[in-house]
Structures are given as structure tokens and as C-alpha cells.
Amino acid sequence: MAYNLLSGKKGIIFGALNEMSIAWKVAEKAYEEGADFILTNTPVALRFGTLDKLAEKCKTEVIPADATDVEELENLVKKTMEKYGGKIDFILHSIGMSPNVRKGLAYDRLNYGYYQSTLDISALSFHKVLLVCRKLDAIKDWGSVVALSYVASQRTLYGYNDMADAKSLLESIARSFGYIYGRDKKIRVNTISQSPTMTTAGSGVKGIDRLLDFSNRMSPLGNATAEDCAGYCVTLFSDLTRKVTMQNLFHDGGFSSMGMSLKAMTQYDKSFRDYPGEGD
Numbered sequence: 159m160a161y162n163l164l165s166g167k168k169g170i171i172f173g174a175l176n177e178m179s180i181a182w183k184v185a186e187k188a189y190e191e192g193a194d195f196i197l198t199n200t201p202v203a204l205r206f207g208t209l210d211k212l213a214e215k216c217k218t219e220v221i222p223a224d225a226t227d228v229e230e231l232e233n234l235v236k237k238t239m240e241k242y243g244g245k246i247d248f249i250l251h252s253i254g255m256s257p258n259v260r261k262g263l264a265y266d267r268l269n270y271g272y273y274q275s276t277l278d279i280s281a282l283s284f285h286k287v288l289l290v291c292r293k294l295d296a297i298k299d300w301g302s303v304v305a306l307s308y309v310a311s312q313r314t315l316y317g318y319n320d321m322a323d324a325k326s327l328l329e330s331i332a333r334s335f336g337y338i339y340g341r342d343k344k345i346r347v348n349t350i351s352q353s354p355t356m357t358t359a360g361s362g363v364k365g366i367d368r369l370l371d372f373s374n375r376m377s378p379l380g381n382a383t384a385e386d387c388a389g390y391c392v393t394l395f396s397d398l399t400r401k402v403t404m405q406n407l408f409h410d411g412g413f414s415s416m417g418m419s420l421k422a423m424t425q426y427d428k429s430f431r432d433y434p435g436e437g438d
């Protein structure tokens with residue numbers, strides 16, 4: 159069911175690669191809610207992904223940009239403003255990649271060149287997007303910028319590797335830039351801390367199947383899906399959340415507030431029954 163929440167709003171959506179991508183679901187939902195937007199991804203992703211299919215569905219176009227490259231971002235933002243005849247209302251940053259994770263290099267063995275790439279792609283790119291938009295005065299007053307994060311920014315989760323550091327930086331950039339952009343232009347900047355989700359990036363995380371299962375069982379509402387996340391993003395792009403800024407907003411079925419659940423306690427007790435003498 160659509161509510162027309164984004165009727166007349168224009169935006170840019172970064173990071174849709176294929177139908178599993180969270181950004182793909184956000185684009186579909188934003189389109190349903192009446193928004194017009196440009197889709198963007200790296201030239202390589204455009205070759206391997208299926209973004210044209212999404213562009214056709216949402217009656218829009220794709221402008222390539224590597225989000226670590228300021229010139230390419232400037233080109234993207236300028237072309238978007240030309241297309242829409244002025245400023246835009248919202249941006250989704252749905253970008254993440256760690257070469258260390260890809261190469262299977264654990265946190266205590268990582269490659270520092272790759273580490274810098276992780277931070278550049280997954281966090282500094284958010285700063286670059288904000289900086290370019292501010293320089294070009296590209297976002298309307300009360301516009302909204304959202305990036306996607308994960309709870310490993312704040313708590314250690316086995317296997318998340320240097321992406322945990324990137325997410326901490328990403329959330330900090332949202333606060334630091336959120337202050338400046340809010341003060342000067344009333345523009346909102348937030349991160350959404352999403353449940354683990356089976357996507358191309360998600361499937362790179364070590365033990366993702368078990369992580370999904372664990373967080374699903376630990377969350378009173380169960381994991382939030384990519385479609386659920388799209389709904390939350392739309393509310394943040396809408397006028398209904400005009401005073402929400404500089405926040406890391408958990409969208410995880412309650413996982414981040416849990417310590418111990420009944421199911422986990424039962425399983426814990428059971429493990430001592432199976433291995434007598436290991437308790438206490």
C-alpha cells in the first residue's frame with residue numbers, strides 16, 4: 159500500500175547492484191511513494207549488475223559514479239540537478255565493500271592498503287557525497303540524507319572485520335556533518351543500523367547464515383528485511399521526520415537492545431546438560 163509520502167520529491171540512490179540489494183528495494187519503494195530519482199553505482203557494478211532493469215521499472219536513468227572519486231560525484235550531482243531543474247530532496251548512501259573481507263584476511267592479519275580502501279569506500283565516500291552536495295548547494299532545505307550502517311560499529315561481532323571500523327566512522331560522519339548541514343541548511347543526516355540481510359555485500363560476511371539465524375532468534379520482532387528497511391528509509395526521506403537528524407537509528411527488530419533471551423538461556427542451560435561438569 160502506498161501513501162504518496164514522497165510525492166514531488168527528487169533524489170539520488172547509491173548502491174543498487176541487483177534485486178537483493180537494499181538500495182534496490184529502497185528505489186522500488188520510493189518510486190511507489192511518488193519520488194523521482196537518479197540511480198548510481200560504479201562503472202564496474204553497472205557492467206556486472208542489473209541496474210538498467212531497475213531504471214526501466216522506476217522510469218529513470220543511471221549515472222555512473224565511483225563514490226570515492228570527488229570529480230565523478232560532482233558530475234553526478236550536477237547532471238542530477240540539470241535533469242530536475244534544481245535542488246533535490248533526498249539521498250541514499252548504500253555503499254559498502256572491504257577488500258580484506260573479500261580476500262579473507264582476518265582483522266589481526268589485514269592489509270593496510272585494503273584497510274584504507276575499506277574506509278574510503280564504506281565511510282569517507284559518505285563525507286565526499288555530503289561535501290559535494292554542500293559545495294554545489296544541491297539539497298533543498300529540510301532535505302534528508304541517509305546511509306546504511308550495522309551494529310558492529312558499536313559492538314564486536316565475530317567476522318565483521320574492518321567493516322566495523324568503517325561503520326563507526328560512517329556513523330560519526332553523520333553526526334559531524336549533520337550538525338553543520340543542519341545548522342546552515344536544515345538538512346537532516348542519519349544512519350540506519352540495519353539487521354543482517356542476505357545481499358551480495360552481506361554474503362561476504364564470515365558466517366552470515368549463522369549470524370542471520372542468531373540475530374533473528376535474539377530479536378523479539380525477528381530480523382528486519384531489505385523491504386522493511388526500504389519502508390524505514392522512505393519515512394526518513396518524507397516530511398514526517400523533519401526533526402530527526404544526527405542519529406544512528408536501529409532498524410533490527412530489537413536486537414541491539416537485547417542481552418539475553420529466553421531461547422538463548424534455554425540453549426545455554428541445555429549445553430551444560432549435554433556436557434556435564436562444564437557448568438558453574
Ligand SMILES: NC(=O)c1ccc[n+]([C@@H]2O[C@H](COP(=O)([O-])OP(=O)(O)OC[C@H]3O[C@@H](n4cnc5c(N)ncnc54)[C@H](O)[C@@H]3O)[C@@H](O)[C@H]2O)c1
Nearest residue numbers: 173175179180203225253254306307354355357358359360
Ligand atoms: N547486508 C547486510 O547484512 C547489511 C546490514 C547492515 C548494513 N548494510 C549496509 O547496507 C549497504 C548496502 O549493502 P547491501 O547489503 O545492499 O549489499 P550490495 O552488495 O547489494 O550493495 C553494496 C553496494 O556498494 C556499491 N559500491 C561498492 N563500491 C562502491 C564505490 N566505490 N562507489 C559506489 N558504490 C560502490 C556496490 O556496487 C553495491 O551496489 C552497505 O553500506 C552495507 O554495509 C548491509
